[in-house]
Amino acid sequence: MSGLNFAQQEAVNYLHGPCLVLAGAGSGKTRVITMKIGRLIQAGLAAKRIAAITFTNKAAAEMRERAKHLIGREAKDVLVCTFHALGVRLMRSDGHVLGLKPQFSILDADDVTGILKDAGGTTDIATARQWQWTISLWKNNGLNAAQALAQAKDENERVAAMVMERYEERLQAYQSVDFDDLIGMPLKLLRDFPEVREKWQKALGHVLVDEYQDTNATQYELLKLLVGERGRFTAVGDDDQSIYGWRGATLDNLRKLPVDYPELKVIKLEQNYRSTSAILRAANNVIQPNPKLFPKTLFSELGEGEPVRVVDCDNEEHEAERAVARIQSIRANGVYKEWKDFAILYRANHQARVLEQALRRAQIPYKVSGGQSFFDRAEIRDLCAWLRLWVNNNDDPAFLRCVTTPKRGIGHQTLGALGTFASQYKLSLFEALFASSLPSVLNARALGSLHEFGRYINDLEYRARHTVGAEDAKRFMLEWLKEIGYEQHLYDAEDNEKVAAARWNNVLEFSEWMAGRCGGQIDDAAGVTTVAETKTLLEVAQTIALLSTISEREKDQNVVTLSTLHASKGLEWPNVVLAGVVEGLLPFKPEELEAGQAPSEGGLQRIQEERRLMYVGITRAQRSLVVSYPKKRKKGREMVHAQPSRFIAEMALDVKTMKEDPREKLRALRAEFAKKSAESAAAAAAAAAGGSAAA
Numbered sequence: 174m175s176g177l178n179f180a181q182q183e184a185v186n187y188l189h190g191p192c193l194v195l196a197g198a199g200s201g202k203t204r205v206i207t208m209k210i211g212r213l214i215q216a217g218l219a220a221k222r223i224a225a226i227t228f229t230n231k232a233a234a235e236m237r238e239r240a241k242h243l244i245g246r247e248a249k250d251v252l253v254c255t256f257h258a259l260g261v262r263l264m265r266s267d268g269h270v271l272g273l274k275p276q277f278s279i280l281d282a283d284d285v286t287g288i289l290k291d292a293g294g295t296t297d298i299a300t301a302r303q304w305q306w307t308i309s310l311w312k313n314n315g316l317n318a319a320q321a322l323a324q325a326k327d328e329n330e331r332v333a334a335m336v337m338e339r340y341e342e343r344l345q346a347y348q349s350v351d352f353d354d355l356i357g358m359p360l361k362l363l364r365d366f367p368e369v370r371e372k373w374q375k376a377l378g379h380v381l382v383d384e385y386q387d388t389n390a391t392q393y394e395l396l397k398l399l400v401g402e403r404g405r406f407t408a409v410g411d412d413d414q415s416i417y418g419w420r421g422a423t424l425d426n427l428r429k430l431p432v433d434y435p436e437l438k439v440i441k442l443e444q445n446y447r448s449t450s451a452i453l454r455a456a457n458n459v460i461q462p463n464p465k466l467f468p469k470t471l472f473s474e475l476g477e478g479e480p481v482r483v484v485d486c487d488n489e490e491h492e493a494e495r496a497v498a499r500i501q502s503i504r505a506n507g508v509y510k511e512w513k514d515f516a517i518l519y520r521a522n523h524q525a526r527v528l529e530q531a532l533r534r535a536q537i538p539y540k541v542s543g544g545q546s547f548f549d550r551a552e553i554r555d556l557c558a559w560l561r562l563w564v565n566n567n568d569d570p571a572f573l574r575c576v577t578t579p580k581r582g583i584g585h586q587t588l589g590a591l592g593t594f595a596s597q598y599k600l601s602l603f604e605a606l607f608a609s610s611l612p613s614v615l616n617a618r619a620l621g622s623l624h625e626f627g628r629y630i631n632d633l634e635y636r637a638r639h640t641v642g643a644e645d646a647k648r649f650m651l652e653w654l655k656e657i658g659y660e661q662h663l664y665d666a667e668d669n670e671k672v673a674a675a676r677w678n679n680v681l682e683f684s685e686w687m688a689g690r691c692g693g694q695i696d697d698a699a700g701v702t703t704v705a706e707t708k709t710l711l712e713v714a715q716t717i718a719l720l721s722t723i724s725e726r727e728k729d730q731n732v733v734t735l736s737t738l739h740a741s742k743g744l745e746w747p748n749v750v751l752a753g754v755v756e757g758l759l760p761f762k763p764e765e766l767e768a769g770q771a772p773s774e775g776g777l778q779r780i781q782e783e784r785r786l787m788y789v790g791i792t793r794a795q796r797s798l799v800v801s802y803p804k805k806r807k808k809g810r811e812m813v814h815a816q817p818s819r820f821i822a823e824m825a826l827d828v829k830t831m832k833e834d835p836r837e838k839l840r841a842l843r844a845e846f847a848k849k850s851a852e853s854a855a856a857a858a859a860a861a862a863g864g865s866a867a868a
């Protein structure tokens with residue numbers, strides 16, 4: 174219980190009924206969850222009967238780590254995961270009652286776009302994405318295609334509902350599910366199958382949920398069914414940090430809790446342990462205009478600290494340079510020497526580019542989180558799908574992706590028939606290809622193309638197995654890309670030639686990186702050549718396919734974080750720069766509000782969500798916070814004047830505006846450093862000269 178204040182202890186010790194911890198940012202909610210896992214085990218609940226649900230996989234990994242620290246080995250039996258991962262577990266175990274094979278495939282967003290293009294008979298990505306968005310919201314609200322059609326408000330929605338019907342048919346044929354199904358299907362399982370529900374209610378003794386304010390309606394229902402009437406759960410959240418309304422999250426889930434569980438124990442935490450008073454005051458000021466679900470006040474005992482600084486910049490490049498200079502000068506001052514002590518946060522993904530460029534120029538290591546990492550790019554995921562298929566022919570999602578990327582004249586009807594056949598005989602798609610009774614369900618031409626594809630995969634696997642060393646690996650990769658016509662595919666799929674060329678470049682970069690891992694001679698950055706152990710290309714493909722390359726790369730890296738505000742939730746850094754805080758970006762495109770008419774309710778709610786986003790951003794900072802904005806910014810091809818965000822005024826009631834340019838300070842520090850080292854060199858030389866003179 175050490176390291177917990179009184180209210181936190183109360184929450185941790187309350188074991189027998191439903192418990193809600195409602196508190197502002199940095200007040201130790203996540204810490205309560207971690208400690209409560211330990212407390213439950215201590216009280217005799219088996220670790221495997223505890224589930225802790227987090228918002229991201231990364232948060233889950235972090236919590237697992239902390240729990241291990243706290244409780245030791247037993248922690249590994251606690252189920253710490255996201256709602257989606259919990260859904261997968263439920264479906265693998267009991268999905269068969271819905272007609273789902275245990276080895277069903279999970280489609281990623283690109284797979285879904287592809288299937289929707291097909292199902293809706295369009296080649297236009299934007300249209301398909303629009304459907305994807307609409308269908309996802311419907312699914313999150315528990316609507317099926319027929320219900321969506323019945324409530325469609327206009328022609329667009331009617332079309333989307335009809336596409337949804339064909340889409341769902343296709344998923345079933347492919348034995349595949351999308352992300353929303355990972356919540357919707359478990360919900361159906363628990364709701365419609367009492368024996369499944371009882372089994373899970375018995376299995377789980379306590380469920381803990383972090384970031385509760387960002388759960389959606391289906392997640393609420395799922396949780397309710399999981400914990401049963403006794404409601405053994407602990408939810409922690411902050412209504413002021415609800416920032417996923419646009420994805421269907423709803424604060425109704427907070428309002429409903431005391432109604433659905435009258436014996437709910439509500440605990441408030443008021444001390445913030447993260448930020449200085451100056452930072453906390455700015456945060457409180459910003460969030461103040463929003464309506465309050467529950468009144469709460471936050472205080473900090475970490476002292477006033479440095480004032481929050483507002484920095485105006487000429488344009489976005491200038492802003493990026495100043496952010497970088499700020500990091501360098503804090504580092505030069507010596508208290509924060511690690512790169513991981515710094516984060517630059519922004520509203521929209523595209524803002525990362527200028528910042529990345531400035532960091533690269535300054536040779537500062539960084540990672541981009543929340544945005545697209547190299548390994549998340551569609552073209553790299555395409556290649557990884559092929560690697561997965563060489564390594565494991567039975568990987569159905571990889572199979573589906575490869576057989577259609579690039580297109581090889583095998584249509585969805587053929588694939589649908591293959592999928593149905595495979596699930597009927599409990600085979601993977603690849604195994605089904607060569608089954609003796611397949612010819613009875615397909616025509617000769619379709620069968621021929623499928624067989625050809627299957628033989629090609631076997632052939633690739635064989636060749637990859639016999640390719641050793643960097644040189645050969647690179648030659649093989651290029652040959653293979655040519656055989657499947659991947660470069661052409663990129664140019665066909667993309668109207669903008671420049672984009673296609675950039676994608677092809679990524680592919681080449683990836684091939685090079687992969688070939689490098691096959692070993693042989695390696696030149697490191699310093700130009701030193703070493704002879705490394707050689708591996709076959711298949712072995713390398715295996716490690717790439719198995720390891721989640723992204724988490725491997727990001728693990729414990731001492732780097733500056735670039736992150737969207739959304740992805741920064743729950744995290745903290747000693748020094749934070751909020752960049753690009755201008756009207757139009759934060760709040761995001763509020764134009765409709767500025768046209769002079771009274772804000773619609775939707776508009777007002779949106780501004781409130783944007784304000785919460787600003788609040789989340791400010792409260793990530795522990796010791797220093799800079800809020801910067803460019804006076805001009807690029808909008809499309811044009812340079813336009815930018816207005817500082819209204820949130821700066823709201824925050825800045827007592828915040829000093831910083832006039833000095835941190836670059837000046839940095840130059841001064843560098844000059845001083847140079848002067849000092851010159852002086853000491855001179856002193857050393859003088860001492861040496863004096864010494865020899867004396868001799």
Ligand code: ATP
Pocket residue numbers: 176177178181196197198199200201202203204205411414445446447742743744745792
């Ligand atoms: P957020 O709303 O941003 O998710 P949170 O409420 O989950 O924040 P935590 O991340 O759990 O807050 O805690 C914020 C910081 O305060 C962490 O560094 C944590 O270790 C520290 N902390 C929490 N409780 C205490 C405590 N009782 N004593 C000292 N430090 C604490």
Ligand code: MG
Pocket residue numbers: 202203204383743
């Ligand atoms: Mg938290």
